[in-house]
Amino acid sequence: MRVLIVYAGRTGTTEKAAHMLADCFDDASLRNLMETDANPDRAYDAVIIGSSVRNGQIEPKIRKWLVKHEAYLAGMRKGVFLCHAFMTDSHQIIEDNFPDAFIKDCEAIDSFGGELNYDRLKLSERMTLRRLVRRHPETRNMVPCLVTDSIMEFAEKMNY
Numbered sequence: 001m002r003v004l005i006v007y008a009g010r011t012g013t014t015e016k017a018a019h020m021l022a023d024c025f026d027d028a029s030l031r032n033l034m035e036t037d038a039n040p041d042r043a044y045d046a047v048i049i050g051s052s053v054r055n056g057q058i059e060p061k062i063r064k065w066l067v068k069h070e071a072y073l074a075g076m077r078k079g080v081f082l083c084h085a086f087m088t089d090s091h092q093i094i095e096d097n098f099p100d101a102f103i104k105d106c107e108a109i110d111s112f113g114g115e116l117n118y119d120r121l122k123l124s125e126r127m128t129l130r131r132l133v134r135r136h137p138e139t140r141n142m143v144p145c146l147v148t149d150s151i152m153e154f155a156e157k158m159n160y
């Protein structure tokens, strides 16, 4: 199966997840929208879109790409994955960022977890993240990370 993985993130987590996911397929092409555009075509059997989340929102570049390629995506097997730190918010983030019909049309849609990469953030971003961490007591005893099982399960769903 030829898969196109289009992704965008800021501190490396989504990039790492996209590469881990790509390893689950025989033939996957990766496009990082933070560096380049991605022109999809019918040569692909499926498209996977991956985004990091900030303040409950997916990356603007992913949002624009989804709008630009709406017609193409409507006829494709597709999946969406998110990378974000606070897994208790996953359901809400998906609901807030994607139309119902789009979600129902996806073979797989999931959150892969996230990381707190403070060293790659500006001071103001660190402050915001610290505030968010304080609001999520579950992160007191557990450092957020990527969930490998979720990535593999997602790939299995896409491969059926």
Ligand SMILES: Cc1cc2nc3c(=O)[nH]c(=O)nc-3n(C[C@H](O)[C@H](O)[C@H](O)COP(=O)(O)O)c2cc1C
Pocket (backbone or CB within 6 Å): 008, 009, 010, 011, 012, 013, 014, 015, 051, 052, 053, 054, 055, 056, 057, 083, 084, 085, 086, 087, 089, 113, 114, 115, 116, 117, 121, 125, 126, 128, 129, 132
């Ligand atoms: C300014 C800022 C805002 C964030 N907002 C959220 C959020 O609303 N929900 C969440 O679960 N994680 C949030 N995070 C955590 C990131 O989603 C997490 O660090 C993720 O691994 C980043 O992925 P990336 O490295 O691909 O950008 C935020 C991080 C920063 C720096």
